[in-house]
Structure formats: C-alpha cells, structure tokens
Amino acid sequence: MAEPGGSGPIGPYPPGIETDEQHDEYDRLRRRVLWKMPYGLYVLGSTDRAARRNAMTLNWVTQVSFDPKWIGVGIEQTALTHELIEAGGCFSLCLIDQEDRAIVRKFSKPVDVDLAAKTLNGFPYLEKVTGAPILSQAVAYIDCELRERLTAGNHTFFVGEVVDIGFFKDEDTPVLRMEDTRMNYGG
Numbered sequence: 001m002a003e004p005g006g007s008g009p010i011g012p013y014p015p016g017i018e019t020d021e022q023h024d025e026y027d028r029l030r031r032r033v034l035w036k037m038p039y040g041l042y043v044l045g046s047t048d049r050a051a052r053r054n055a056m057t058l059n060w061v062t063q064v065s066f067d068p069k070w071i072g073v074g075i076e077q078t079a080l081t082h083e084l085i086e087a088g089g090c091f092s093l094c095l096i097d098q099e100d101r102a103i104v105r106k107f108s109k110p111v112d113v114d115l116a117a118k119t120l121n122g123f124p125y126l127e128k129v130t131g132a133p134i135l136s137q138a139v140a141y142i143d144c145e146l147r148e149r150l151t152a153g154n155h156t157f158f159v160g161e162v163v164d165i166g167f168f169k170d171e172d173t174p175v176l177r178m179e180d181t182r183m184n185y186g187g
C-alpha cells in the first residue's frame, strides 16, 4: 500500500518480515505505535531577521538540556520554516490554549503574512528578543537563539537556547496537546 507521500513501506524490518505484504503490515503497525507517543502541540515562529516572518504547527518539540536551557525542534527540510531558521538563526515557540485548537489547522499550510498589521493569517503577533513572531493569543512563549543543528533524515533537529520566556495568559490555562485533536504527524 502506498504512503500518503507516495513512497512505499520504509525499512529496516525485523527478522522474518520479508514479503511485500509483511512489509505493508509492519509499516502500518509501526505507524500505530509511533502515533501512540504522547506530544504537545505548538506554533513555531521564524524570521530571516529581515522582512520575512512565518509560523507553523509542530509537535516534535522537547527540552534537551537544563544548563544551558536548550530546546530541540524537528523541522522538515522542505518547510519554509526550515529556510527561515537557517537564515535568521532563531525561532520562537507558542504554547496554545486548548480552546484555540482551530489554530493548528491554520498554521499547517502556507501562511498569509501582513507585516504592516503585524498579523499571520490574521492572528496578531509580536516580537520579543530574537524577532521571531509570537502569537499574542499564546498561553506562553519561548524565544530561542539557534545553537546546534543535526540532520535527522528528512528533518533537521534544531536546538535553540532560551533567551526570553513568559506567560500571556493565566498560568493555569490548559495548553494544547496532540491528544486534544484527531491529528497525527510522522509515524
């Protein structure tokens, strides 16, 4: 069975998984297990630190060091965001209010940027230390300077240092997680 992206099942396979049918079945099983991994759901802001701004939905996010305070994000190499993180050397993360789950779909396709009005898809944004856009309706934001990058297959794992952070909403506001939606990524 073909993948949504067009490629067939992806190996390697464990011993005994040899026929095309077994490869298909294993591929589906592996996806179901990988989709079971718990994730948060965020909007990541990027800029070339000149005239370009972007924001995208992502779930591959984790803190990776506490001294220094480093956060890692997995970004597909074909994404505009990838180009802007490379160009600007920074990114921002927005923690999203559970009530704002509709935002997720709006930032998983190309974004309409209005620099004069300071909006992304009509959502007002502001800029803090790095200049990467931060949605003003975020529960909290994390502003990062790029420190490391690791090529990770068809993604790049960018690691940024937290240079500014804050809450825009009450600290007790529930934030969005993958399980609050019917969506998946990767697998």
Ligand SMILES: Cc1cc2nc3c(=O)[nH]c(=O)nc-3n(C[C@H](O)[C@H](O)[C@H](O)COP(=O)(O)O)c2cc1C
Pocket: 054, 055, 056, 057, 058, 059, 060, 061, 074, 075, 076, 078, 079, 080, 081, 082, 104, 105, 107, 108, 109, 110, 111, 183, 184, 185
């Ligand atoms: C629920 C969900 C989670 C996603 N997680 C990621 C992710 O972790 N990394 C990634 O590169 N893309 C992820 N995407 C896909 C991007 O949001 C999508 O490709 C986006 O259009 C990229 O935008 P850009 O090309 O403007 O940068 C996710 C999409 C959805 C719907």
